[in-house]
Amino acid sequence: MNLNRRNFLKTSGAAVAGTIILPPFFKSCSKLQLSTDVKNYLDHFEISTEVLGKVISEAMSKGGDYADLFFEHKISNNIGLQDGKVNIASSNIDYGVGIRVLKGDQTGFAYSESLEASSMLDAAKLAASIATNPASFSKGSINEKIPADYYRISRSWEDVSVKDKVPFVQKINDRIFSMDDKVVKVNASLNDETSYVLFYNSEGMLGYDYRPLTSFGAVCIMQKGKQIENSYSARSYRKGFEWLTDDLVEELAREAVDNTNILFEATKPRAGELPVILGAGGSGILLHEAIGHTFEADFNRKGTSIFSDKMGMKVAENFINIIDDGTLENNRGSLNIDDEGNDVKKTYLVEDGILNSYIHDRISANHYGVEPTGNGRRQSFRHIPLPRMRSTYMEPGPHKREDIIAEVDYGVYVDNFSNGQVKIGAGNFTFFVKSGYLVEKGRLTQPIKDINIIGNGPQALADITMAADDYKTDNGTWTCGKGGQSVPVTMGLPTVLVRKLTVGGVNA
Secondary structure, three states: OOOOHHHHHHOOOEEEOOEEEOOOOOOOOOOHHHOOOHHHHHHHOOOOHHHHHHHHHHHOOOOOOEEEEEEEEEEEEEEEEEOOEEEEEEEEEEEEEEEEEEEOOEEEEEEEOOOOHHHHHHHHHHHHOOOOOOOOOOOOOOEEOOOOOOOOOOOOHHHOOHHHHHHHHHHHHHHHHHHOOOEEEEEEEEEEEEEEEEEEEOOOEEEEEEEEEEEEEEEEEEEEOOEEEEEEEEEEEOOOHHHOOHHHHHHHHHHHHHHHHHHHHOEOOEOEEEEEEEOOOOOHHHHHHHHHHHHEHHHHHOOOOOOOOOOOOEOOOOOOOEEEEOOOOOEOOOOOEOOOOOEOOEEEEEEOOEEOOOEOOHHHHHHHOOOOOOOEEOOOOOOOOEEOOOEEEEOOOOEOHHHHHHOOOEEEEEEEEEEEEEEOOOOEEEEEEEEEEEEEOOEEEEEEEEEEEEEEHHHHHHOEEEEEOOOEEEOOOOEEEEOOEEEEOEEEEOOEEEEEEEEEOEOO
């Protein structure tokens, strides 16, 4: 069914209190992503500053300390190919406003899928009920915030048809099959998302953002005799259609085939406590999950993180610097403003081995008496913002990769993780390693696969004895889950040596 945006929205009203509410007609504007005029965003959502003032006044009417409105319009598309045929071609449009009221440490929240003034006022009244002392509120002048511009694009996804996208999933399918006769199946996918965001708060700040997001990749399944192996290769950025090229297809196809092929020769190492070398790039998932979450300020404010009393203390070797950054150009985790309207920053969480900062949203920043770090993030207008990571990585260290490998007499080198579990407060983790190598007498020898590594994140951080100068960002399709919400992130790491972790393998 081929519907343009106007017709689609006419037929997809949201049910509110038993009444069908027809949403406003969002206007397509292919150049809106380049606009620095907030009026374009007000027009896009068909809302006036007068209505914004009325809704924010209602939200503050019970004596709240602060209130904000988060408007979002998101267009998502997904194309999937299996067995050489397109088996998925879906689109989704979502829109609405989330209204939040803060009173002390308490949060009132409601959302509306209708942008009619009456519906927004009802939601504001519900959010305001967290406070109990009626008070008058006089809104001040509007302070327009012009956001940063960290993800410029040349061609908006809204200007691209399905027929323009399908050739790329077909190309990667065909290229993978052509590279190795052991390939028996390929699953390819291309996703794109465009979000328009408008933000207004009780302090008069009016901000906006245009957020493109895309991912492209494939699963390669190969068979050798009775043995079947698979691996996945993908990239994700805040880029436009110009990002899709034949060179990208070639890069992903080769990576998927090579990563799958090596598994046919892989074995398992001896189980026990071993030195572990984390390969540059994707091993950053361990940094993100087992260490990064323990730096999030809500866990520290509540005393559930092991780092809650360690600000300003030494937590790692002097050459360790860990950063959470929302300013990387076209990065999947970057934002022009965060979901609370704050400027995003490059934040040193650990600097020269010293715990320097937590990951803050507005609430935690107020609690600690510091500036927000631009980490207030939410899955959608239906969710409250929480302190969340963006792109979390360790800076390059002073060592060489070959020297790190030479340091290990017997251990493992891991570079491809598939999943894991973490107890966020204490940082205890179990990660499943898809692939890596055995390290014997200072050399990478036998490929390994399908092993667990078990440890404690803060202890692993303290046990990093070497870090190489080969930092790499993993621009895969990483998505972080917390509090029932999912947000896009990235991570990165140089090659590092952890003194010891528990490795699940075979008994000696």
